Amino acid sequence: MGIDHKNLNSRYLELFTSALLVLTVLFPLSSEAKVEGDTITLGAAVSLTGKYATNGKHTKNGYDLGVKIVNERGGIKVAGKTYKFAIKYYDDESTPARGAQLAERLIKQDNIKFLLGPYGSGLTKAMAPITEKYKVPMVEANGASLSLFNNGYRYLFAILSTTEQYLQSAISLVATVSKNPEKVRIAGAFENDPFSQDIRNGVFDDAKRLGMKTVIDDKLPPDLNDMSATLTKVKALKPDLLVISGHAKGATLAIRQVSDMKVNVPMLALTHCDSADIIGKFGKAAEYVLCASQWDRSLAYKDAFFGSAENFAQGFEKSYGYAPPYQAAESAAALLVYKDAFERAATFDPSKVRDAIATTDMQTFYGNIKFDSSGKNIAKPMVLYQVQDGQYKVVAPTEWAASKLRWPTPPWHKR
Amino acid sequence: MWDNVSILIDAPIFLVDLLVNGILIGAIFVLAAYGMALVWGVMNIINVAQGEYVMMGGFVTLLVVKAGLHPLLGIPIAAGVLFITGWVLYRIILYRVVDRDIFISLLATFGISILLAQLFNQLFGADVQTIDAGLGTWYFMDGVVTVAVTKVIAFSLALGLGLGLWFFLKRSRIGQAIRATAQNARAARILGIDTHRVYAITYGLNAALCGAAGSLVVMAWAIHPYMGLPYTIRSFMVVIVAGLGNLPGVVLAGLGLGASENLAGFILGTEFQIAFVFILMIVVLIWRNRSLKRQRRYLK
Numbered sequence: 001m002g003i004d005h006k007n008l009n010s011r012y013l014e015l016f017t018s019a020l021l022v023l024t025v026l027f028p029l030s031s032e033a034k035v036e037g038d039t040i041t042l043g044a045a046v047s048l049t050g051k052y053a054t055n056g057k058h059t060k061n062g063y064d065l066g067v068k069i070v071n072e073r074g075g076i077k078v079a080g081k082t083y084k085f086a087i088k089y090y091d092d093e094s095t096p097a098r099g100a101q102l103a104e105r106l107i108k109q110d111n112i113k114f115l116l117g118p119y120g121s122g123l124t125k126a127m128a129p130i131t132e133k134y135k136v137p138m139v140e141a142n143g144a145s146l147s148l149f150n151n152g153y154r155y156l157f158a159i160l161s162t163t164e165q166y167l168q169s170a171i172s173l174v175a176t177v178s179k180n181p182e183k184v185r186i187a188g189a190f191e192n193d194p195f196s197q198d199i200r201n202g203v204f205d206d207a208k209r210l211g212m213k214t215v216i217d218d219k220l221p222p223d224l225n226d227m228s229a230t231l232t233k234v235k236a237l238k239p240d241l242l243v244i245s246g247h248a249k250g251a252t253l254a255i256r257q258v259s260d261m262k263v264n265v266p267m268l269a270l271t272h273c274d275s276a277d278i279i280g281k282f283g284k285a286a287e288y289v290l291c292a293s294q295w296d297r298s299l300a301y302k303d304a305f306f307g308s309a310e311n312f313a314q315g316f317e318k319s320y321g322y323a324p325p326y327q328a329a330e331s332a333a334a335l336l337v338y339k340d341a342f343e344r345a346a347t348f349d350p351s352k353v354r355d356a357i358a359t360t361d362m363q364t365f366y367g368n369i370k371f372d373s374s375g376k377n378i379a380k381p382m383v384l385y386q387v388q389d390g391q392y393k394v395v396a397p398t399e400w401a402a403s404k405l406r407w408p409t410p411p412w413h414k415r
Numbered sequence: 416m417w418d419n420v421s422i423l424i425d426a427p428i429f430l431v432d433l434l435v436n437g438i439l440i441g442a443i444f445v446l447a448a449y450g451m452a453l454v455w456g457v458m459n460i461i462n463v464a465q466g467e468y469v470m471m472g473g474f475v476t477l478l479v480v481k482a483g484l485h486p487l488l489g490i491p492i493a494a495g496v497l498f499i500t501g502w503v504l505y506r507i508i509l510y511r512v513v514d515r516d517i518f519i520s521l522l523a524t525f526g527i528s529i530l531l532a533q534l535f536n537q538l539f540g541a542d543v544q545t546i547d548a549g550l551g552t553w554y555f556m557d558g559v560v561t562v563a564v565t566k567v568i569a570f571s572l573a574l575g576l577g578l579g580l581w582f583f584l585k586r587s588r589i590g591q592a593i594r595a596t597a598q599n600a601r602a603a604r605i606l607g608i609d610t611h612r613v614y615a616i617t618y619g620l621n622a623a624l625c626g627a628a629g630s631l632v633v634m635a636w637a638i639h640p641y642m643g644l645p646y647t648i649r650s651f652m653v654v655i656v657a658g659l660g661n662l663p664g665v666v667l668a669g670l671g672l673g674a675s676e677n678l679a680g681f682i683l684g685t686e687f688q689i690a691f692v693f694i695l696m697i698v699v700l701i702w703r704n705r706s707l708k709r710q711r712r713y714l715k
Contacts, residue, residue: 054540189685192686217684218684218685218686219684219685219686220685220686221685221686221688221689223642223644223645223689224685225632225636225642225645226440226636226677227685228433228436228437228440228677229433229677229678229679229680229681229685229688230680230685232429232432232433232436232677232681233419233422233681235429235432235559236422236426236429237422248542248543249543249637249639252543252545252637253636253637256545256635256636256637257636260552260561260563260565260566260635261436261552261561261563262552262554262558262561264558275542276542276543277542281544281545281547282547283547285547412558413558
């Protein structure tokens with residue numbers, strides 16, 4: 001077999017050009033941060049298609065409103081000059097691998113040195129090693145998993161409360177109302193996935209610290225269809241608090257079956273009530289249920305840009321035509337963190353901006369923000385709603401709450 | 416685990432609650448398993464899309480309720496819509512694979528299941544849906560044993576439809592044609608039975624039974640586009656345990672599966688519920704194999 005020289009030559013040419021391409025991608029000519037004229041460009045890969053598309057949209061709307069408000073109300077003043085925000089978006093298609101690729105692309109190809117987070121813990125987990133590798137700060141607002149914060153990442157900052165805190169306020173609430181925490185008996189049923197198990201650990205750690213007794217600790221299978229085994233146990237053991245977490249499906253099944261089986265429990269706390277739309281689906285059967293949330297428009301937090309939480313909610317409604325879910329609120333607040341950090345750092349050097357973010361200590365309409373050494377926000381508590389007369393009312397934490405807890409839940413034959 | 420057993424020993428009434436609820440869950444599996452047994456026995460197809468038909472039945476009922484009709488009307492409407500769906504799917508896809516190797520039909524029905532799940536995700540979104548039928552709950556023994564009326568309906572429907580199916584197969588002309596085709600498709604064709612029509616009706620009937628089951632699932636539990644697989648697996652297990660062409664066996668196996676699953680969830684904890692069911696299935700298969708061997712030896 002002879003060698004086809006012509007073909008071989010063109011192969012070499014191909015190899016050479018592609019090597020050149022790779023080199024230009026890896027070593028771009030300028031290594032300055034993406035600040036051109038008076039615009040600071042932030043980068044974000046957000047799920048605009050795929051299974052997180054709905055929440056991805058909330059995230060993007062939140063970011064966009066944050067940019068708009070900061071720009072309109074004076075912009076960012078860095079070393080005596082006023083700048084404006086802009087965001088370069090990519091669609092991560094709800095896939096972690098794509099998210100990681102896009103983070104690399106934002107940093108290396110688009111030369112962006114400050115990132116905003118994607119939607120969800122899974123995507124954040126995929127992107128964090130990339131931002132860490134290139135020492136580019138990422139302020140994220142939608143990755144709550146505690147596992148993001150025990151890898152020693154220095155450039156990752158989360159402004160939302162982490163998973164283990166989701167239902168801890170239910171424990172402190174039951175401790176407050178029952179007067180004698182040592183006599184309180186807790187029942188929990190948590191889906192067997194990392195997110196819900198994080199929540200479980202938080203709940204049971206707190207219960208143990210307060211001397212409460214755990215009487216049920218069930219792990220719900222991910223393809224869960226029925227909860228009656230757990231609920232029969234609840235009927236038998238009569239706990240003071242039942243905590244259930246299993247995404248929207250868990251919340252839906254919990255209320256469906258607690259009301260069908262007439263399970264009487266003085267306090268029932270869930271996650272994902274709003275995404276399961278329990279009020280719309282169940283009406284009266286959802287009354288008295290407690291739900292974990294990151295934020296609510298009735299909270300008393302304030303800042304100089306959005307005003308109060310309620311002001312933010314109204315502004316959001318005007319721009320996008322729907323009430324802001326907490327995913328949008330926390331995303332908008334991420335812009336305030338960047339603004340504050342740029343102004344204190346007075347430079348666009350990523351590592352100096354990173355240090356400024358690390359020392360953030362501020363109040364926003366979304367809540368107080370202060371990061372611990374692992375980068376998670378430790379200043380904002382989770383909020384606990386209760387369904388009261390067909391509406392979500394904030395009942396905890398008590399210092400920011402607008403409504404009073406209705407407790408204990410009356411038995412079914414009296415409702 | 417022993418704590419949980421001691422609850423049942425101290426207060427056996429909870430055992431009643433567990434078993435009653437478990438049996439009523441089993442009724443749903445029975446409905447889906449009838450269809451699977453039928454399709455498997457008559458067409459030699461293991462229908463992997465079984466759970467997706469259950470899901471579709473749920474969404475049809477959801478639409479029925481949105482149109483302002485009573486949720487119970489959803490049961491016959493879902494069954495009707497699903498019969499047509501099954502019939503059409505047979506005419507478009509399954510008639511091409513019905514006489515082929517079982518592996519081909521497995522692939523075909525697997526494809527249908529993926530397609531349906533994605534289609535319903537596009538149409539209705541991935542959200543979890545449920546319907547409040549407003550039928551209430553029966554209490555017994557001071558409210559310790561509670562039975563949702565929807566589940567009672569599911570149970571009676573499972574038994575009633577089983578009986579109806581049995582009569583239909585025994586007495587009606589089509590039923591006789593279905594049985595003839597199941598015994599020997601070629602001979603049935605020679606004797607003038609349009610086997611493709613028989614297959615289409617069988618497959619439509621299967622989908623209709625699943626649709627009725629799905630209609631009950633959306634009232635008693637919750638549905639979403641990706642819920643299919645557990646129902647497919649359960650009906651597969653019920654059919655394997657009961658044996659093909661054994662309708663009373665399907666009823667017993669389905670109800671038993673529901674009850675033992677619930678009991679295992681209570682005693683061992685919900686995380687071991689499914690593992691327990693699979694172990695149970697292996698035990699049943701080993702036991703059946705032994706008893707069959709004994710029969711075979713006897714025949715020699």
